[in-house]
Amino acid sequence: MTLNTLSPVQTLTILPGTTCTGDPENFTEITIHPGDTISVVGPTGSGKTAFINDIEVFAQGDTITRRKILVNGSEPAEDLVRDPSKKPIAMITQNNKCLADLTVEEFLAMHLRSRKMEDKGIITSVIDLANQFTGEKITERMHVSSLSGGQTRSLFIADAVNISNTPIILLDEVENAGIFKDRVIKILREKHKTIIFVTHDPYVALLTEKRIVMKCGAVEKILTPAGAEHATLTKIAKMDSDIMKLRERIRSGELLTVSREIEA
């Protein structure tokens, strides 16, 4: 067995595990390349979060699903898995609370220190980027434990882009925190990140190139629409933008007696 330490991540391969009934999963392997965008869909409890958890921990048959994750075709080297500064993956969980008893500035400074990086304006750039994702302004003196769900999620994503700077980002239900998900997706694409979304949101699901459908703890189907859903995507994009506008109007305290968006 060859262990790769220093070479960059060219491929990430998921080898099948078992379904909730203990049967083998119905695929040979799933290979992920740099810049791929993938959504993971399926009913609640179908194994979506377990799927991205396997990727995040580089499972070696030691998780409940028994899947294995290979990096560049072989078992990842120990430091790639265990040393966060070498780990190529950042996962943004559904968890919307950060329990660290620190201010935003102290929290980010501690993260920089753990990666042996100097500040040089990075902390400000993370807070600025996070503020593009959320409507509620984050400042450096706020305590991370008192941030709202949307602010916390925005800060984590901005941190993953500007400090962790990992090539692969896993996002568990990005749509849930009330952040501007289209801006998140746009920025991550601009940075050529490999993105894997667990999602219930039709717009997010159709924005990705590949769709993995989960059922009973296992991968049920792998869809590659390759443009076949283009017309639907255009419609959903319009609907999503209308709903966003309605949401902003509700947030600002309007009575929606007339819906300009829906009638338009």
Added chain:
Amino acid sequence: MNVRLIAIAGPPSAGKTAVVKQIIRNLGTSKIAYLKIDVVQAWEDEELAAEFGIPTKKVYSGDMCPDHMGIMVIRDALLWADKLGAEYLLYESAGLCLRCTPYTTHSLGICVLSSISGTHAPLKMAPMIAFADVAVVTKIDLISQVEKEVFREGIRQVAPEVDIIETNAIQGTGMRYLMQVIKRMKPAESEKDTLRGIPPLGVCTVCIGKKETGWQEHFGVIRPLTAPDNLFRGE
């Protein structure tokens, strides 16, 4: 003696018993004996005996400090485990005292910490981490990448060299690295051992710095492994 001592410390509710269960699942039930030290009440020994059918023992320290109690009985417990033919004695501390540490020179010292216990938690329990061989960080599935790295940095401030293993101990992710460390352990040469850290200053024989394990080496407050009911009722 063919027994290897694994000393597991960590504050209450950090996930020590979940880590113990993963170790038992990995090593196999035939090789393990388990000792729990607690102050007033504990059920882990009954739970593990029922789930895995392994030999277990529990000792209540009552009016004595639980790590003091551990120091008293560990020599007897090693002989007990050896007599049973066990290859590993898992010794789980009460998890109360953050000043003392239960690790002995020849044991594998594991400190279990919960990743959701706050950034400054490692600093508050510095000796418990600094004298450990391995810091196992549990509940890792509940936090994000950046929080993991910040928590890790907190541990590094206390113990720059300690081996850090992150796990969701309920599912067992990441435990393969702990098992690699355990499988490298060599049997204890004898039941006699010494503490790794210097105990706090005080008035009892352990407190004044006697590091030998076993009640035979102490005077004043002493306890053997097998003793009459000593449930601490507050007297």
